Amino acid sequence: MIAAHAVTVRAGRRVLLDGVDLSAATGSVTGIVGPNGSGKTTLLRALLRAVPADDGRVEIDGQDVRHRSRRWIAQRVASVAQRLDPDPALTVADEVALGGLARAGLLDRGGAGSDERVAAALDAVALAHRAGDPLAALSGGELQRVGLARAIAHGADHVLLDEPTNHLDLRHRLEVLELLPRIAPTVVVVLHDLEVAARVCDHLVVLAAGRVVGAGPPADVLRPALLDAVYDVHTTRRDDPDGDIHLTFRLPTPPATSSAAPEGPTR
Template structure:
């Protein structure tokens, strides 16, 4: 089972935003999307989960074009966590997470113990159990993001798509959320800005620049000093940390 794009294009306002991208998420692995702002990462994620319709090319799930699949089927397979989500409705934290159970329930079905178990487990995994009854709009930006990740987990997807899941989070929660995602063991595609976090947590990296796929492969093969200089316009040195992991150091002039 896998999610893939082949020669996918999408434009807006007369400008090509996603330009002929081909990539494949390996089952059970994490594929990270990196690239400067405006490189097409968020747009590509929305094409992959059919929130936008491709202009050309094809997105497939298990080798079936996603346009031929029902919304209900997709919702039981794919969960999408946006970069930011807002609402003025007076919802509690548990109400938001319960929305993740919608694809698993018929219109007339009563709330079941299995649904409640899924919600409680999802809240526990993002360390938000103690906020169960708190109103969503009273949470900090980082806490809201964690609740929306919990909603996605309650959906029990086999493919998870995340747009900057660590936005607004402090470093402790960045690491805990990415560690959680890493341990899920499901197919995951996520956009990240932090190159070191992408290198640390992703099995493969796809680099986008001006809507085009520049390179894809393992972090070690793709995230080179030359590529980062070319795509991001910054000089870096890549070294081995004491832990043995690669660390990207940004080379800047002294202040």
């Protein structure tokens, strides 16, 4: 389990997160949604202690991360950023193998177990045929899948993902979304697509201006009134009998302005 308790993060005088609570239970997918600049990526980084919390605390499996080493965190939590910055000297398999090193340490490097984990991880993201290729030869979507494979090879109990479907075509996007619940026992994922969030997440946290404005099951959280206020749009929601939530959005209708000429003085 990963939990944030009243976490506040500041950058100078700017408040990036303001008393944020989050509870990501083991065995579930927790989604973080909200408009650009709402603090989603900052929250992910705070959960990893990549940015320090000015107030509040983050716990991983009940342990306050302030009292644990970065090595301890890295062994238990894998992360996938929005973009992978490739080292041109590495092959796809090399990069994925680094996930296993983060958990097992250097002594495991090059062992049979490591090779098997790398092969299984690449197979899971349909990149086994690119194992020997240099990272520099991959497209943005392929690099995104390499990041996911690295997280799978890590074998961590928890994984944090920042927009894992970025740059992916439709087919691979669907494959990644089906894979999410199986990457790790605890998954925390930032998503922009609210219908996707409703489909793959067990629990949602909605951020706006660094604050939690909604939290709970997607069916309870993705209410038009809340989405209208958070995104400044007009939302229509339709629920299918099988439980799927469909959302459509349009810009709010601007207030009507009168074009009639003002009346002259009454005589």
